[in-house]
Amino acid sequence: MAGTAYVPAMTTTDPITIARDLIRCPSVTPVEGGALAYLADLLGRAGFAVHRVTFSEPGTPDVENLYARIGSGAPHLMFAGHTDVVPPGDDTAWRHPPFSGEVVDGVLYGRGAVDMKGGIACAVAATLDHLAARQGKAKGSISFLITGDEESVAVNGTVKLLRWAAEHGERFDHCILAEPSNVDMLGDMIKIGRRGSLNGTLIVTGKPAHVAYPHRGENPIRGLVQILSALMAEPLDRGSANFQPSNLEFTSVDVGNRTVNVIPGEARARFNIRFNDCHTQASLRELVGKRAAAAAGNVRHTIVWEDSNADVFVTAPGPFTDTVADGIAEVTGRRPELSTSGGTSDARFIKDYCPVVEFGLVGQTMHQVDENVPVADLTMLTAVYRNILGRYFAP
Ligand SMILES: [Zn+2]
Secondary structure (H helix, E strand, O other), X not given: OOOOOOOOOOOOOOHHHHHHHHHOOOOXXXXXXXXXXXXXXXXXXXXXXXXXXXXXXXXXXXXXXXXXXXXXXXXXXXXXEEOOEOOOXXXXXXXXXXXXXXXXXXXXXXXXXXXXXXXXXXXXXXXXXXXXXXXXXOXXXXXXXXXXXXXXXXXXXXXXXXXXXXXXXXXXXXXXXXXXXXXXXXXXXXXXXXXXEEEEEEEEEOEOEXXXXXXXXXXXXXXXXXXXXXXXXXXXXXXXXXXXXXXXXXXXXXXXXXXXXXXXXXXXXXXXXXXXXXXXXXXXXXHHHXXXXXXHOOOEEEEEEOOOOXXXXXXXXXXXXXXXXXXXXHHHOOOOEEEOOOOOOOHHHHOOOOOEEEOOOEOOOOOOOOOEEEHHHHHHHHHHHHHHHHHHOOO
């Protein structure tokens, strides 16, 4: 069945051309590089009301963003994405220059090919084709919420653009984030949620002394190992309907003692927790704090938690995820797995405004040297989005 159900759509605008043109804009965060100007022009000519918005934050560079909408009615479907890319690293390591957008043997090369200029190009091409079939008019509304600040600190991007849009009266019914969601083949996975992420440091305080006289001191490494073992021993949960079990992973143990004959005064261990919807940040802090205290006995310890804007979320399977999955299945011949695996994305911010799913290209070469996408994938993803638009706005 795989590969046989695909029928190419008639496109008024070619996704390969759009993807190539976007790759030629060297938009390494926080530089705009011409990518948003290009989209503004393309969408503006198709009748979208286009807004370019720049956000600032002390200590970070200003970043440009774009919001474009066509139509005024409901339902309102938003495509979200980012035009910024990670640095290419050593240019000479690339087979084709990272911002050249060369097509060789049916493969488009360049930084951002899959993450995620390619995905944006497909969404734009599909939308323009969908509108052309309706004489340029939207039934309901379609918008593009595109940031230039995703790959780095992500403070002047989606989070502020969503707030800006809400303040300007924008309301969204659903969102498709065009991040590379597939593992091996186009159509194998939709992300319907993401785990939360929380960082902490366990600090154990002892009493320095000469190693020859340990009874005069108190070795914090002994206490650290005791608490660390306890925290690693017991799972945080057994997983939930849509999520794998939460996980606490120690990432560093630090004493920083350069001497060979002194018992140190303090020992630290850093850890990260990827958590599912059995927990909130507050409930996790409490649970880990209690377990540490129970294991500590009279070991003096504290846990310092870092602020996190990466909360867990899930878009419950239902009519919207069905529409997306059906569109994917009809075009690709594959029924996608609804997954919550992987790291965080801008969906963690979008979920506060409307249900969001992620579906885009295959992620295998993202952030790598020779990042690339088969032209056939760009054509097929465009057909998928086009199919989803047809279903979503069905009469
Ligand atoms: Zn991305």
